[in-house]
Amino acid sequence: xxxxxxxxxxxxxxxxxxxxxxxxxxxxxxxxxxxxxxxxxxxxxxxxxxxxxxxxxxxxxxxxxxxxxxxxxxxxxxxxxxxxxxxxxxxxxxxxxxxxxxxxxxxxxxxxxxxxxxxxxxxxxxxxxxxxxxxxxxxxxxxxxxxxxxxxxxxxxxxxxxxxxxxxxxxxxxxxxxxxxxxxxxxxxxxxxxxxxxxxx
Numbered sequence: 037x038x039x040x041x042x043x044x045x046x047x048x049x050x051x052x053x054x055x056x057x058x059x060x061x062x063x064x065x066x067x068x069x070x071x072x073x074x075x076x077x078x079x080x081x082x083x084x085x086x087x088x089x090x091x092x093x094x095x096x097x098x099x100x101x102x103x104x105x106x107x108x109x110x111x112x113x114x115x116x117x118x119x120x121x122x123x124x125x126x127x128x129x130x131x132x133x134x135x136x137x138x139x140x141x142x143x144x145x146x147x148x149x150x151x152x153x154x155x156x157x158x159x160x161x162x163x164x165x166x167x168x169x170x171x172x173x174x175x176x177x178x179x180x181x182x183x184x185x186x187x188x189x190x191x192x193x194x195x196x197x198x199x200x201x202x203x204x205x206x207x208x209x210x211x212x213x214x215x216x217x218x219x220x221x222x223x224x225x226x227x228x229x230x231x232x233x234x235x236x237x
Contacts, residue, residue, distance in 0.1 A: 174199025
C-alpha cells in the first residue's frame, strides 16, 4: 500500500506550530516516529513540541538527550496542548491509547493529522495517512522524508532505525521485506549505528 502524501504538503506549508503525540506507554516506534517527524518539520522551519500521555521509557531516554518529549501535566499543560496549529497523532488510531490527551485533541481547534500503520481505526477526526502493510510508523516517517526530498539528520536516522528495528523484532517478523533493509541501509548511511543502538536498547 502506497500513501499519497500530497495532502500533507499544504498543511505543513500553511501552518507554523505543530504538536506531536503518540500512545500511552510509548515504545521505540512511537518515540522514534515523533523524533523523526520533529526533525523533518524543524528542518522546514516549523515550531514543534512533543507530548505524550505517559513518561518516556527509561531505555529510550538516550534518544531524547534534551528531554524535549513531555508527559501531559509534567512539562506541558493542557492549555499548551490545545493552543497549536496542527496536532499530529503518530503510531496509534485509538482513542483509548491517548487517554486524557484524547480529550484535549477532541477539543482543540488545531488541524489534526494521523500517521499510523495499525489496523485498528477509531475516528479521530483527523486527516489520515495509514499503511497497515508497513512494518512500523517509522517507515512512514522515512517515506515522508523522501516525499519532501529532505535530508535525514543523524539523530533522526537513529530514532527511525530504532522504530523500525524494534517493531520488526530486529528484522525477524513477517512484516520485514527487502525494502525494510533498503531503508535501514539509508538510515545507516545517514548516521544510524546499529551496534550502538542495539546496545543502548
